Amino acid sequence: MRREAPKSVADYTPLFFPALMLIVFFVVPFSTMIAVSFFKRNPAGFYTPDFVFDNYARFLSVFFGGVLGFSLMLAVLVAVCCVAIAFPFTYLLTRRPRRVQTLWLVGLLSVLSLSEVIIGFAWSTLFSRTAGITNLFVAIGLMDKPVALLPTFGAVLTGMVYQALPYTILVLYPALVRLDPTLLEAARTLGASPVRAFFNVVAPALRNTIVATLIMVFVFALGSYLLPQILGRPQHWTLSVLITDQAIYQSNMPFAAAMAVFLVLISLALVGMTLLVGRKENAL
Amino acid sequence: MSGLNINAITKKFGSFAAVDNVQLNVPHGTFVCLLGPSGCGKTTLLRMIAGLEEPTSGAIVLDGEDITPLPTHKRNLGMVFQSLALFPHLSVGDNIAYALRIRGASQGDQKKRVDELLSLIHLPGFADRPVAKLSGGQRQRVAIARALALSPKLFLLDEPLSALDAKLREAMQVELRQLQQRLGITTIVVTHDQREAMTMADLVVVMGHGKILQAAPPIEIYRKPADAFVADFIGITNLLPAEIDGAGRTTILGTAIPGLAMPAGQTKASVSIRPEDVHLGAPGGSAITGEVSFVRDLGGTIETFVEVRGTSIIAVTTPRERHDVPVGAKVGVTLPPESCVVLGS
DSSP states (O other): OOOOOOOSGGGGHHHHHHHHHHIIIIIHHHHHHHHHTTSEEOSSSSEEOOOOOHHHHHHSSHHHHHHHHHHHHHHHHHHHHHHHHHHHHHHHHHTSOHHHHHHHHHHHHHHHTSOHHHHHHHHHHHTSTTTSTHHHHHHTTSOSSOOOOOSSHHHHHHHHHHHHHHHHHHHHHHHHHHSOHHHHHHHHHTTOOHHHHIIIIIHHHTHHHHHHHHHHHHHHHHTOOSHHHHHSOGGGOOHHHHHHIIIIISOOHHHHHHHHHHHHHHHHHHHHHHHHHHHHHHHO | OOSEEEEEEEEEETTEEEEEEEEEEEOTTOEEEEEOSTTSSHHHHHHHHHTSSOOSEEEEEETTEEOTTSOGGGSOEEEEOTTOOOOTTSBHHHHHHHHHHHTTOOHHHHHHHHHHHHHHTTOTTOTTSBGGGSOHHHHHHHHHHHHHTTOOSEEEEESTTTTSOHHHHHHHHHHHHHHHHHHTOEEEEEESOHHHHHHHOSEEEEEETTEEEEEEOHHHHHHSOSSHHHHHHSSOOEEEEEEEOTTSOEEETTEEOTTOOOOTTOSEEEEEEOGGGOEEEOSSTTSEEEEEEEEEEOSSOEEEEEEETTEEEEEEEOGGGOOOOOTTOEEEEEOOGGGOEEEOO
16 A cells, blocks of 8 residues: 655644653653653652752662663563564464464453452452462372472562463564464474474564564563562562652652653663564674 | 275365375376365375375375375475475575484485575575575475475475466476476375476376376366366366257257267257367357357457357467457357367266
8 A cells, every 4th residue: 555645734633642642651750750850859748949960879789770670671571582582472372273262362362351459459369378379289298298389589570470461462463364374384394393494484473573572571661660579579669669759658759750760761671672683683 | 006096085075075095006107186175085085195194095006005004204295285394494405404403313414415405496506595585486395495404205296386476386387397207206285276287297187076086197187178167177167067958969059969969868968168179150050149248359269259149158269360250249169069078967
């Protein structure tokens, strides 16, 4: 299909509504946040307009650097785990009859209806000593006595992967469903076992989809602030937890805003780097 | 025994038999065309030979070895798919070298074989091009080269030329046949295009409803079709009713055809005669009299449609033997008995 370039202002009308939404709900709040991040905190009140770098300076400490590093590491790990689980799963799902696919997708969509709070408390029950899954292991003789699996890093990771997995599958599904099944068959006629064909034909053919999905889950996981608190120890808390803490409990809006701006910048830089590396490899 | 033996192969999807007890022997180096309308089971048969579909019963034997239980990747065959299935993330050279890479061939061997195959398909120097930058015909050739990389025992093609335009398709048919003869490789092509089958095949296998209706060299299929379905599917034919009249003579459309024998004990049968065997002349005498209803002058050939008692007979002539019969004129149609094929009921 040939696309005509818009000629008059009227041709741009379909863009007005989304542009308005973007300005009202993104540009204005985000600009406000950037502005606030340069304000001065007023211990008695809220904050006073100013232009100081104190908030950013305070952030540049070993403690906050560590938290930032942990948050990024956790988000990357969640993204990798989600794609590693969801990609083969979704691939196998698309090879099933249509009815089976629909049932699975409806099930996954229903997981999306659970809020972060419910997921957090459900997993904290499952990982508890008194009512958790270890009781099952004891019952079937795998363990001697029930133990608590939380608060641990593993519990945080499990909860966050569980939360992000349905999104990952729903993002991967359209690309995998459209994949030409004869690509895999061709690889098999050329002497590749099905597993080998999957790794050197299906996965590379969908490289861009996989990279895009990794980025999406990464950004999604970066914003998670409830699950680390419910399932982890304070050293497992992410930057999002600290931002919430500063903004709501310490009433330090300027500092919270500075951290948020910094987090956005760092994640944008990471996403940009991923895309850049991807493009370079594509060109080879 | 050398070659491919397909032994009583059946494939059922539920209670529907897509391929029904098919028996076929393909001697080594033969070019076979599986021909039939869509849904006749030809693709399913090919996919079973490739191991992409498991037969419900029966066996596939290649050079004396039963390959039925072998998975696809252990069968030593090359296959070209209808969609071509070129790997979009690999260059032309890497696509062709894929099978060699799987076998662990050295970089040098891979490059040598790729160059060899590229010159075989008349695309030398294309190794580093991305697949997306190729034309339809070039993609076709790359798919063929990729399938032939390991010099397989069996070369399978599933409607390989259907995506090309008519002219390129005809050229590729000739090229594919010449390539096959040079390599002497046993080849099986699925097609629904009878011209394609006539151009390329040593052996044409006409299928319908999961069964083989006739397996014979192309010209024999054309000249001596086994039944009305085959006669109608291969080229254009006139299917005319023949019966024995009161005087014991064989008649077609009320006119006696001396020299045309009916099968013993049958009084009615269907007769197939090719349009180029139908002679047109002056009405009267021993000829069947009819009225010209339409003339299609294609330049190279002229098709004349003659209406006889509600049945249309097509005659094909060349401009050299031009009759110049206008629509509505009365003509005499002569059917040489030696060109008439009496079909089984």
